[in-house]
Amino acid sequence: MTNTVNEPTSTTNLDHSGSAALDWSRPRDVLVADTPETDLTFFVSTVRPDGRPHSAGVGAIWVDNALYFVSGPGTRRARNLAANPACAVSVRLRGIDLVLEGDAHRVTDPSTLEQIAAVYRSGGWPASVEGDAFTAPYSAPSAGPAPWHLYRLTLHTAFGVATAAPYGASRWDFTAQ
Incomplete structure (x- = not known):
């Protein structure tokens, strides 16, 4: 069962030098403040059908406690997600490096597509929004040609x-134990 409010069900301190556990609000608040205005590079890692990893940069945004990103349906990333939705998304934020793990599923709901397109704009x-996907005059070459599908990461x-004081390292779990 996924925790739908996107607050951690548990926090584990991974720091062995005596720093306290980090609060989830730290990276969450930076995601809220910095996407989409700040030029952040997110990397989505997926699993190929033969088990090998694949990673590519994407333009991701954090909206209403969820991470969204796009991909053309013919890209390796989209084909991997269609077969196996498990993925990891990495980003360097102000003061903290972050890795998000979960499942990414395509979003086709018209109101969500319109909301996320407005944030990207x-x-x-x-x-x-055109049909159940996005179009635009341009996108990153790694996204493939339009139309682009929207994905939501279930964390x-x-x-x-x-990477800045207060230092530390933590793991946050968002699923029921």
């Missing part, structure tokens, strides 16, 4: 390593 990418686990 506010950050400078002129996305519009299971996150790891954070602070």
Whole structure:
């Protein structure tokens, strides 16, 4: 069962130097403040059908306690997610490196597509909804050609390593034990 409020069900201190566990609000608040206006590079790692990893940069945004990203249906990333939704998303935020693990599923709900397209537009990418996908005059080459599918990450686990004071490292679990 997934924790739908996106607050951790448990926190584990991974720091062995005596620093306290980090609070989930630290990376969450930076995600809220910095996406989509700040130029952040997110990397989505998926699993190929033969078990080998695949990773690619994506333009991701944090909206209403969830991470969203796009991919063209013909990309390796989208084909991998269609076969196995398990993935990890990595990003360097202000003061903390973050890895988010979970399952990414395609979003086709018209109201969610419109909401997320509006957020992307506010950050400078002129996305519009066409059918159950996005179009725009341009996107990152790694996204493949339009249309682009929208994915939402259902968060299971996150790891954070602070790169600024207060230092520390933590694991946050978001699923029922």
